[in-house]
Amino acid sequence: METKSHNRAQQIERYAGLVARLAPKSDMAKGVVRAFLVGGLICTLGQGITDFFAYKMEFGTQAASTATSICLIFLSALLTGLGVYDRIGKFAGAGSIVPITGFANSVVAPAMEFRREGLVMGVGAKLFTLAGPVLVYGIGSSVIVGLIAFFMEVM
Amino acid sequence: MSKRMGAQTVSLPSRPGVLAFASIVGQKESEGPYGGKFDRIIEDEMNGQKSFEAAERAMLEDAVRLCVSKAGRQLSDVQLLLAGDLLNQIISAGFAARSLAIPFYGLYGACSTISESLSIGGMLADGGFADVLVCATCSHFCTAERQYRTPLELGTQRTPTAQWTVTGSGAVMLAGGAAAKSCAAVLTHATCGKVLDLGITDANNMGAAMAPAACDTIAAHFADTGRGFDDFDLVVTGDLGHLGRDLLIELLREKGVKVPEEKLFDCGCEIFSPRQDTHSGGSGCGCAASMICAHILPELEAGHLNRVLFLATGALLSPTTTMQGESIPGVAHAVALEHRKAGA
Numbered sequence: 001m002e003t004k005s006h007n008r009a010q011q012i013e014r015y016a017g018l019v020a021r022l023a024p025k026s027d028m029a030k031g032v033v034r035a036f037l038v039g040g041l042i043c044t045l046g047q048g049i050t051d052f053f054a055y056k057m058e059f060g061t062q063a064a065s066t067a068t069s070i071c072l073i074f075l076s077a078l079l080t081g082l083g084v085y086d087r088i089g090k091f092a093g094a095g096s097i098v099p100i101t102g103f104a105n106s107v108v109a110p111a112m113e114f115r116r117e118g119l120v121m122g123v124g125a126k127l128f129t130l131a132g133p134v135l136v137y138g139i140g141s142s143v144i145v146g147l148i149a150f151f152m153e154v155m
Numbered sequence: 156m157s158k159r160m161g162a163q164t165v166s167l168p169s170r171p172g173v174l175a176f177a178s179i180v181g182q183k184e185s186e187g188p189y190g191g192k193f194d195r196i197i198e199d200e201m202n203g204q205k206s207f208e209a210a211e212r213a214m215l216e217d218a219v220r221l222c223v224s225k226a227g228r229q230l231s232d233v234q235l236l237l238a239g240d241l242l243n244q245i246i247s248a249g250f251a252a253r254s255l256a257i258p259f260y261g262l263y264g265a266c267s268t269i270s271e272s273l274s275i276g277g278m279l280a281d282g283g284f285a286d287v288l289v290c291a292t293c294s295h296f297c298t299a300e301r302q303y304r305t306p307l308e309l310g311t312q313r314t315p316t317a318q319w320t321v322t323g324s325g326a327v328m329l330a331g332g333a334a335a336k337s338c339a340a341v342l343t344h345a346t347c348g349k350v351l352d353l354g355i356t357d358a359n360n361m362g363a364a365m366a367p368a369a370c371d372t373i374a375a376h377f378a379d380t381g382r383g384f385d386d387f388d389l390v391v392t393g394d395l396g397h398l399g400r401d402l403l404i405e406l407l408r409e410k411g412v413k414v415p416e417e418k419l420f421d422c423g424c425e426i427f428s429p430r431q432d433t434h435s436g437g438s439g440c441g442c443a444a445s446m447i448c449a450h451i452l453p454e455l456e457a458g459h460l461n462r463v464l465f466l467a468t469g470a471l472l473s474p475t476t477t478m479q480g481e482s483i484p485g486v487a488h489a490v491a492l493e494h495r496k497a498g499a
Contacts, residue, residue, distance in 0.1 A: 089310015
């Protein structure tokens with residue numbers, strides 16, 4: 001029995017080696033450069049919008065950054081709806097996932113996808129299938145960090 | 156007299172025949188190297204329906220109707236429909252059978268469904284349990300993406316080993332008894348595959364998950380029948396893709412089988428051209444089904460191919476098993492097909 005499971009483990013290991021040898025690899029360098037360029041472009045656009053609201057419109061820095069988020073989320077949702085954002089994502093990878101626009105894309109995409117299953121159990125239930133984990137662990141860790149900060153201040 | 160040969164193969168001595176076949180594919184598939192050979196193209200991925208799922212089953216239904224009309228028959232002449240697809244509870248097949256009103260057995264073998272249905276259909280025809288039956292299957296890129304992966308509009312990159320689910324459907328009408336006498340392409344053997352799993356857990360690497368099963372079924376067919384690559388014009392696999400095909404060649408060589416690479420035709424490698432950017436090639440039930448109906452069966456009927464071993468491969472995973480970290484079991488079922496000269 002033991003030799004049987006040992007043989008199987010060996011077989012699996014051998015096959016994994018064969019697959020690794022023959023499988024095409026992702027082009028890491030190209031991916032990193034594209035992600036940097038597109039991600040940088042999105043962030044530069046965000047900075048431009050912030051400066052516009054902060055200095056031209058005289059919003060103040062806090063309100064300007066909120067207005068920037070609103071603009072970027074709107075743009076991303078619009079591009080997702082027009083079927084453009086997935087093409088940007090195909091090109092840029094993490095470059096368009098990491099900024100706030102990627103988060104908006106991950107909410108709008110399921111909203112569009114599950115519209116046919118109805119507004120309640122379709123859109124309502126599936127809206128956060130992708131963004132949900134980010135929200136759960138983002139908010140969860142902010143609570144923990146907040147508690148640590150609170151006790152550090154008390155002490 | 157037993158029709159069994161060896162451990163996994165049955166012989167079909169009455170030679171059930173292929174009466175007719177039909178294929179329908181989507182726009183992207185029609186732009187591939189075999190684009191001109193499909194019977195019908197669906198330009199709109201919604202296929203005039205209100206959901207992708209409805210589009211898929213309408214395509215299956217149309218393929219069956221087209222196949223029946225190409226044979227010059229009526230739906231009511233068909234005694235059995237053997238069909239399946241990739242969607243949960245094989246809804247495309249079940250719903251299509253509802254409209255077609257043909258007695259129906261639903262099958263699930265993931266992407267191996269077309270050769271599974273041809274195997275079982277061949278046995279039913281050979282056993283005298285059906286004179287006229289249809290084997291059919293389908294897949295749709297958009298329904299498969301929804302079920303197995305992520306929403307369509309999500310901006311993610313596909314991995315280099317990922318395959319592109321074919322939007323397509325194929326239907327093959329088989330005949331037994333007297334009706335088979337006029338057929339130029341006949342079934343001679345069927346080999347039932349074992350489910351194999353060599354520990355691949357990456358759901359974006361189906362080719363690697365299925366290659367061991369394909370290797371095992373080919374080896375079993377050769378051992379059971381005493382045949383080898385020399386006896387076939389082509390060995391046609393379903394949707395191993397580029398990596399899966401390379402792995403199959405390597406695995407067969409490890410078993411001591413000499414592989415003439417030009418005889419190994421993988422529908423997943425052939426259906427799209429490299430510039431279509433599908434990464435490792437096509438996949439899905441509709442890949443093998445539409446390709447044999449558009450290319451392999453016509454070549455057999457015409458006598459350009461004399462003997463073919465056709466095995467579609469299936470990855471028997473679900474989104475639940477993937478999330479639970481389970482490895483992916485693969486299966487492959489083979490049927491041997493021959494050209495039969497008129498009057499022979």
